[in-house]
Structure formats: structure tokens, C-alpha cells
Amino acid sequence: MKIGVLHPVSGALSYSGQQGRLGATMAIDDINAAGGIKALGGAKIDPMLGDAQSTPDGGNAEVEKMNAAGVCAVVGGYASAICLSATQTAARYDLPYVVDVGVVDSIVTRGLKNTFRFGPGFGVIAKTALENLVTINDQAGKPAKTVMIVHEDSAFGAGLAKLLNAQLPDRGFQVLETIPHPTPMREFESVVLKIKAQNPDIIIPANYYNEYVLLARTLQQQRVRPKGIYSVLGGAASSYKFVKEFPEAAKYIMDCNHWFDPKNPKALALKKRVEDKGQFYTYEVYMNYSCMLLLADALERAASTDRAKITDALATSTFSGHLMPYGPTKFVNGQNQGAAPVNTQVLDNDIQVILPAQFASAKPVFPMPPA
Amino acid sequence: MKTYLSIIVVVALLAAVPMVTTSNVVLNFLVTALLIALAGQGWNLLGGYGGQYSFGHAAFFGTAAYATAILQVRYGLNAWVGSFIGMAAGALVGAVIGALTFRSGLRGSYFSLVTLAFAEVLRIIASVAPITGAGVGTLIPLDLHARAFQFQSRTPFYFIALALVAVSLTVIRAIENSRFGAYLVAVRENEDAASALGVDAFSVKLCAITISAAITAAAGCFYAQYFLFIDAGIAYGPWISIDALLAPIVGGAGTVFGPLLGALAIKTLGETTKLIAADAPGLDLMFYGLLLVGIVGLAPRGIAGLSRAISRPRRSSISTPDGSRG
Numbered sequence: 033m034k035i036g037v038l039h040p041v042s043g044a045l046s047y048s049g050q051q052g053r054l055g056a057t058m059a060i061d062d063i064n065a066a067g068g069i070k071a072l073g074g075a076k077i078d079p080m081l082g083d084a085q086s087t088p089d090g091g092n093a094e095v096e097k098m099n100a101a102g103v104c105a106v107v108g109g110y111a112s113a114i115c116l117s118a119t120q121t122a123a124r125y126d127l128p129y130v131v132d133v134g135v136v137d138s139i140v141t142r143g144l145k146n147t148f149r150f151g152p153g154f155g156v157i158a159k160t161a162l163e164n165l166v167t168i169n170d171q172a173g174k175p176a177k178t179v180m181i182v183h184e185d186s187a188f189g190a191g192l193a194k195l196l197n198a199q200l201p202d203r204g205f206q207v208l209e210t211i212p213h214p215t216p217m218r219e220f221e222s223v224v225l226k227i228k229a230q231n232p233d234i235i236i237p238a239n240y241y242n243e244y245v246l247l248a249r250t251l252q253q254q255r256v257r258p259k260g261i262y263s264v265l266g267g268a269a270s271s272y273k274f275v276k277e278f279p280e281a282a283k284y285i286m287d288c289n290h291w292f293d294p295k296n297p298k299a300l301a302l303k304k305r306v307e308d309k310g311q312f313y314t315y316e317v318y319m320n321y322s323c324m325l326l327l328a329d330a331l332e333r334a335a336s337t338d339r340a341k342i343t344d345a346l347a348t349s350t351f352s353g354h355l356m357p358y359g360p361t362k363f364v365n366g367q368n369q370g371a372a373p374v375n376t377q378v379l380d381n382d383i384q385v386i387l388p389a390q391f392a393s394a395k396p397v398f399p400m401p402p403a
Numbered sequence: 404m405k406t407y408l409s410i411i412v413v414v415a416l417l418a419a420v421p422m423v424t425t426s427n428v429v430l431n432f433l434v435t436a437l438l439i440a441l442a443g444q445g446w447n448l449l450g451g452y453g454g455q456y457s458f459g460h461a462a463f464f465g466t467a468a469y470a471t472a473i474l475q476v477r478y479g480l481n482a483w484v485g486s487f488i489g490m491a492a493g494a495l496v497g498a499v500i501g502a503l504t505f506r507s508g509l510r511g512s513y514f515s516l517v518t519l520a521f522a523e524v525l526r527i528i529a530s531v532a533p534i535t536g537a538g539v540g541t542l543i544p545l546d547l548h549a550r551a552f553q554f555q556s557r558t559p560f561y562f563i564a565l566a567l568v569a570v571s572l573t574v575i576r577a578i579e580n581s582r583f584g585a586y587l588v589a590v591r592e593n594e595d596a597a598s599a600l601g602v603d604a605f606s607v608k609l610c611a612i613t614i615s616a617a618i619t620a621a622a623g624c625f626y627a628q629y630f631l632f633i634d635a636g637i638a639y640g641p642w643i644s645i646d647a648l649l650a651p652i653v654g655g656a657g658t659v660f661g662p663l664l665g666a667l668a669i670k671t672l673g674e675t676t677k678l679i680a681a682d683a684p685g686l687d688l689m690f691y692g693l694l695l696v697g698i699v700g701l702a703p704r705g706i707a708g709l710s711r712a713i714s715r716p717r718r719s720s721i722s723t724p725d726g727s728r729g
Contacts, residue, residue: 042685083677083687088630088637093431100428113540116632120545124555138542183538185530186634190538212530212538214636 033072033337035060035327036098036106037079038118039320043086044216045111047241048267048316052110052132053081054306055320063328071335077328084109088117095121104337105130105330107323110316112136112187119147128330128343130323133290133316135265136187140366146339148346148363150323151290151356152371158195161264161288164375164387165234166203168262168286172398176233176259179205182223182247184239185212192238192264208232217243220250227251233259237266244268245278252281259399263287270376270383273312282378284400286386290315291374292355294385294393299355322354326361329353357391406580407573413660414569421558430557434629436670437564438622442643443650443662444571445619450648451656452575452584453611454591456511459518460647462500462525463616465638467493467623472541472633473534482543482552486624493620494613501612505605510594519644526639540634543627552628560629567625568663571618575659578614587611591657619647653698655707664706668698 037056040049060077068074080103082094091114098106099121105128109115115134122129123144131139131149135157140149152160169176181196183189193210200207208230211223224247227235235258237247244267251261261269261284268274269287292299292315302321303313311317330345352360358370375387377396384394420433442464450456471489474480480488504517529535536542547555554560578584586607589597598604627633646669651657654665672694673687680686702709 042688046685085688087642088632089435092630093428093435096428096431100426113632113634113637116542117630120631123545136539142542142545144545185538186636187539190530194537194539214530 033069033075033331034078034080034098034101034103035324036082036095036103036108038082038084038091038094038098038106038108038114039110040084040086040090040114041081042083043090044242045086045240048314049084049086049110051312051314051316052108052320054311055317056107056132056324057081058302058305058317059321059324059328063324069328069331071332072337082108084111084114084118086111086114088113090114091118092121094118095127099125099127103127104339105327105342107327108132108320109134112139112191115139116187119144122146126339126343128327128339128346130327130346132320132323136191144366146343147366148368149366150326150354150358150361150368150371151319152373153367154191154195156371157265157288157373158192158199160373161262161375162196162199162203164288165205165262167387168260168375168396168398171396174204175399177204177206178208178230178232179234179236180208180227180230180232181210181236182227182239183210183212183237184215184217184243186215188240188265189238196236196264205234213239213243215240215243218246220247221254223247224250224254224256227258228254228256231258235261237261237263237269239267241267241271241274245274245281248274248281248285249278252278255403257400257403261285261400263289265289265373269378271312271314272383273314275378275381275383276312279381284378284397286375286377286396286398288373288375290319291357291376291385292318293357294391296355296357298353302355318355322356325354326351406576410569410572410576410659413663414565414572417565417568418562421561425558427557430561432670432674434557434561434564436666437561437568437663438625438629439646439650439670440663440666441564441568441571441625442619442622442647443654443666444568444575445615445617445622446647447615447651447656447658447662448575448578448587448618449611449615451651451658451661452578452591453587453608453615455608455612456515456648457518457612457615457644458515458648459500459520459522459644460616460619461522461639461641461644462518463493463497463619464623464626464643464647465522465525465529465633465635466496467620468627468633468638469529469535469541471624471627472543475543476541477534481550482628483550486552486621486628489624489627490617490620493623494617497616497620498609498613500616501609505608505612519641522639522641522644526635529639530635535635538634540632540637543631545631553631564625567621571621572659572663574614574618579659583607583610588657622647649695651705653695653705655705655709658705658707661705661707668706669695672698 039052068076084091112134137153183193263269329351334341334345386396467489470492474485650665651662655661676687676690
């Protein structure tokens with residue numbers, strides 16, 4: 033049975049897209065190795081790989097092809113704009129679609145019956161991020177009062193910046209400035225000079241991988257050392273690749289992001305396998321891996337390749353065999369209710385979970401010690 | 404009627420496609436190709452016939468797309484009415500940019516750079532202005548009814564795109580055969596000489612950029628209704644400026660069918676290289692780039708120019724690319 037695996041594997045988001053594809057295809061290999069979909073006589077999953085080329089119309093065209101090729105469902109999308117366009121195209125054919133990352137809430141609030149998002153959306157992420165920021169600041173004796181936000185200017189970064197701007201003042205933080213930038217962006221000198229001039233206590237970056245790394249490195253080069261760098265969905269902040277390649281720039285960075293359940297042996301086993309392949313265990317990998325398992329579980333229960341039955345099986349899913357700290361899956365209007373981000377911090381060249389307490393492997397270090 | 408016969412034949416052939424195939428993959432492919440052909444036809448009038456190479460046709464495309472979307476989402480206007488206003492808004496932006504740049508006497512690469520700058524400024528404004536939804540973009544709610552300019556099937560979209568292209572082909576042919584068209588080509592060939600002969604170069608160029616913007620704007624309106632989501636990068640991003648000039652240049656700038664030929668060639672090339680490259684990420688884009696370099700190298704006057712060179716080798720090099728005398 034064919035499953036569409038859609039990611040932006042070329043273009044501006046190619047790194048994340050390829051990581052997503054890695055996670056999805058590893059899950060498919062595992063499912064097939066374990067005997068395929070048993071309810072369908074051990075049918076093997078045949079992935080149909082699609083490249084959204086980092087654009088919404090690329091995603092749309094790929095879903096058309098997948099539909100024509102007769103896939104039973106599609107997993108992926110990654111970027112919000114691609115997810116918006118791809119889910120809508122899939123909806124034309126009642127094709128079940130599991131969104132892997134795409135955090136814009138309108139993906140699931142448009143009333144598309146075919147669309148399911150396993151991970152958390154903006155609303156939940158921003159709320160958790162703010163609560164945890166207040167907790168961390170309070171525990172340290174409230175040293176931070178001012179904030180600057182640096183965000184990429186598409187749906188993801190701008191949406192987040194809007195939410196943060198609306199809510200930070202209520203929680204006792206003054207937003208000194210909000211700086212948008214496009215993706216891709218190849219130099220952050222001017223942005224960092226602005227930050228240096230305003231000298232905020234906390235910098236909040238919200239951007240994709242390459243820009244995040246560049247921003248963090250420029251901050252390090254310009255010797256800008258705020259009390260904390262607290263990212264929300266920071267593209268690189270909780271990426272092992274970043275920590276390994278730029279350990280100095282990554283030091284003490286905190287992030288509120290998608291993260292695997294560090295107490296789940298399956299998640300740790302997959303981490304080892306991914307690292308043995310010479311790849312990094314980034315969130316795209318384990319989220320796509322989990323999404324594919326979620327879909328396989330729905331296929332088992334649907335015991336059919338009929339799209340309507342698969343959609344019903346997804347809608348009633350209570351799947352808990354995934355790698356995320358979400359608990360059993362429960363979809364309400366296509367959104368997984370248990371989905372939530374965690375807070376991480378780069379400590380001793382590793383990434384530790386600092387909040388919530390039940391998953392924490394370290395205590396937050398805040399404010400950053402002087403260089 | 405004879406002058407329009409080729410247009411009628413081409414459009415009739417394309418209109419027959421849905422009878423041959425009901426594949427939405429093919430229709431979607433053709434719709435996106437027609438979209439680029441339409442945007443490219445706008446560029447072709449100003450760049451191909453008028454010799455004013457714009458790098459910023461995204462300004463017209465984006466304004467129309469945003470106007471269409473915003474009028475529906477924020478003001479509850481009907482999508483069809485919104486699209487017409489969107490087209491007018493695009494044309495207005497064209498007239499304003501034209502008035503500013505041509506009045507300042509900007510020509511050649513200076514004109515190109517200024518148009519690029521206008522598109523970029525609009526992109527940055529759209530990425531922060533609340534009315535455009537800033538970076539979050541504008542999402543047109545799903546309402547699959549003909550009155551909302553949305554369709555369950557791809558076929559009606561295909562016919563609408565084809566109709567728009569047919570209109571644009573007819574307009575360009577009519578201009579080509581008109582006094583205005585002759586003035587425009589004269590301005591392209593030698594603006595000073597044309598002025599000396601009494602052509603009001605400023606008015607001719609201004610008129611050309613306005614019509615050009617309106618045609619590209621129609622593509623913007625169509626894009627908004629087809630994909631139902633736009634953000635600053637989509638609406639005003641460099642991709643559409645590049646596609647809009649690449650299609651006519653590959654197909655044959657300054658010819659009626661250049662943009663359509665070019666758009667179909669580019670899109671077919673893109674799809675073919677995807678098949679060749681299979682699942683290796685980005686490899687198709689490398690093939691695509693190489694082939695494009697090859698095509699442009701082999702046929703500097705585009706596909707239309709190449710076919711003419713084959714049928715009529717070594718003819719006068721003074722004649723304009725479409726064969727008519729300026």
C-alpha cells in the first residue's frame with residue numbers, strides 16, 4: 033500500500049525536509065520489517081517520496097501526484113505554508129493527511145476533515161513557552177525584564193512574534209523591539225548591532241535552522257551576552273547538529289520546542305540508530321517517525337485502504353506507542369490534545385530537558401554565567 | 404481574422420486537453436504553466452515589445468493577489484468582484500511605478516534595478532503590515548462554490564486560466580498590429596530616434612507598463628484563488644518576477660506565443676528533470692539549471708526565434724523578433 037511522504041527536501045528548508053524524510057522512511061522500514069500492516073495480510077508500506085521544493089505550490093503539485101498514484105494517506109509537509117496548501121489539496125480527494133510539524137493553528141481550524149496534526153500548534157507552544165519563561169525567571173529571582181524578538185517573517189515566525197508581543201507585557205516583560213527577517217537570510221550583522229544597542233535581558237529568536245545558527249554565531253562573534261537566549265521553536269536551539277558544530281555559540285541557549293520523551297527507551301534506541309548512520313537526531317526525525325507509526329496504527333484499526341475508514345481510524349486514535357511526551361493520542365477537530373513542547377537547554381555540550389519537571393534531566397542555568 | 408487564426412488554433416488545442424485526460428496531475432501542471440504564461444505575457448509586453456526589462460513584476464502580481472484575498476477575507480467582497488479590483492489595483496501600481504521611473508528618465512539596467520527595488524519594498528511592507536496578515540499571510544477560507552471562485556474540480560480552473568491566456572494573447576496580437584504597438588517597438592529599438600520622429604515615448608511606455616501590470620495582475624488574482632493562501636514571500640517574492648521574465652525569454656521575447664511556449668517548456672523541463680533525478684533531493688534543480696543554460700545558449704531568441712531561424716535561415720537581423728518592422 034502506498035503512503036505519500038511529503039517534505040521540502042530541496043530549497044530553503046532542505047535540511048529540515050531531509051531530516052523529516054529520514055524519520056518517516058526509517059519508520060516505514062521498521063513497520064515493514066515487523067511484518068507490515070497485519071490487518072491487511074501483512075501488506076508492506078510503499079513510500080511515495082515527494083519534494084515540496086520549499087514552496088506551497090510545490091507541495092500542492094506533489095499531493096496531486098500522490099493522489100493520482102493512489103496513496104492511502106500522506107504524512108509530512110513540515111513548513112506551515114506548505115501544510116496549508118497540501119492539506120487543502122488532499123481534502124479535495126478526502127485523502128487523510130497527517131501533518132508532521134506545521135505549527136500555524138489555521139492548519140487545523142479550517143474544518144478540513146482529512147487533516148490531523150500530531151504535534152502542538154502555536155497557541156499551545158506560545159502559552160507553554162511563556163509560562164516556562166516566567167517560571168525560570170522567577171526561580172532565578174526575576175533578573176530579566178526586557179526582551180527582544182528576532183523572527184523569520186513567514187507564517188511560523190511572524191505568527192509566534194505576534195502572540196509573544198501580545199502576551200509578554202502581561203507577564204511583566206517589556207518588548208524592546210521585534211525584528212523580522214526573511215528566510216533565507218545570509219548575514220545578521222545589522223540585526224545583532226541593533227540588539228547590542230538596545231541591550232535586552234533576553235533575546236527570543238524564532239527562525240529556521242540556518243538563520244538560527246547564523247544569528248547565534250554572530251551574537252557570539254560580536255560578544256553580545258544577554259542574561260539568556262530563550263528561543264521558541266528555535267530552528268537550531270535544540271539541535272544536536274548545532275551543538276556539535278558550534279558548541280561555543282550554543283552554550284546555555286534555552287528553547288521551547290518539540291522534543292522526544294527522554295524516558296522512552298524506544299526514543300533513545302532510535303536516537304542511537306540515527307546517530308550510527310552519521311545523522312543528527314533532530315525533531316523532524318522523531319516527529320515524522322511518530323507520525324508514521326500513528327498512521328500505521330490507524331491502518332491496522334481501519335483494516336482497509338479506504339480513505340474514509342482511515343480518516344475515521346485517525347480521528348478515534350488513542351495511539352501511545354510514539355516517541356513524544358504527549359501521552360495517548362486524542363484528536364479534537366484534527367488537533368492532538370496531548371501535544372505539548374518541552375523546554376531544553378544546551379549544557380555541557382549536550383541538550384538537557386529543563387522543564388516540565390516530570391521529564392527534566394537537568395536544572396536550568398539562568399542567568400547565563402559571564403564568559 | 405487571419406491574424407488571430409493561430410491564437411484560435413492554439414487555444415482550441417489546449418481546450419481539448421480535458422477531453423483527452425481527466426488527470427488532475429496533468430491539469431494542475433497545465434494550470435501552473437498557464438499561470439506563468441499569463442504573468443510572462445504581462446512582462447512580454449513591456450520587456451519583449453517595449454524593451455523595458457522589469458525585474459519586479461512581482462509588484463503587480465502580489466498587489467493583485469493581496470487585493471483579491473484581503474477584499475474577500477476582511478471586507479466580505481465577492482471573489483469575482485475582488486479579482487477584478489485586484490487586477491485594477493495591479494494596473495494602478497504599474498502606472499505609478501511607470502510614472503515615477505519613466506518620468507525620471509530611468510532606462511536599461513537602472514529601470515530593471517528600480518523595479519526590483521519596488522517589488523522588494525512591497526514585500527517588506529507586506530511582511531509587517533497588519534492588513535496583509537503580516538508574516539502570517541492571508542488565508543482565503545475554503546468555500547468550494549463557483550460563486551466564491553473556487554471549484555471542487557481542477558477543470559474549471561483550467562478553463563479560466565486558459566481563457567485568461569487567450570485574452571492576453573489576443574490583446575498582445577491586437578497591440579502588435581496597432582499603431583501603439585509600432586510606437587512601442589520603435590521605442591525599444593531606439594528611443595531617441597522614435598522621439599525625434601514624434602513618438603511620445605513617455606506616454607507609450609506608461610501605457611505599456613499599465614497594460615503589462617494588468618495582465619500580470621490577472622495571474623496574481625488567479626494564484627490567490629487557486630492556492631487560497633498568500634504571504635509576502637509568495638506574493639512579492641523574487642520567484643514570480645523571475646518566472647515572469649524567464650518564460651518569455653526562453654519562449655521568445657517580443658513574440659505573441661513566446662511566454663506560452665516558454666512557460667510550457669520550463670514547466671515540462673522541471674517535471675522531466677524531476678523524473679530523471681528520481682528521489683535525489685535537489686538534483687532535478689541542477690539538471691534544470693544546466694538544461695536552461697543550454698537552451699538559452701542554443702536559442703538566444705527563444706524557442707519562437709529558433710523555429711523561425713530553422714524555417715527561414717539567415718534572414719535580416721534588423722527585423723524585430725516577431726518579424727514585423729518597427
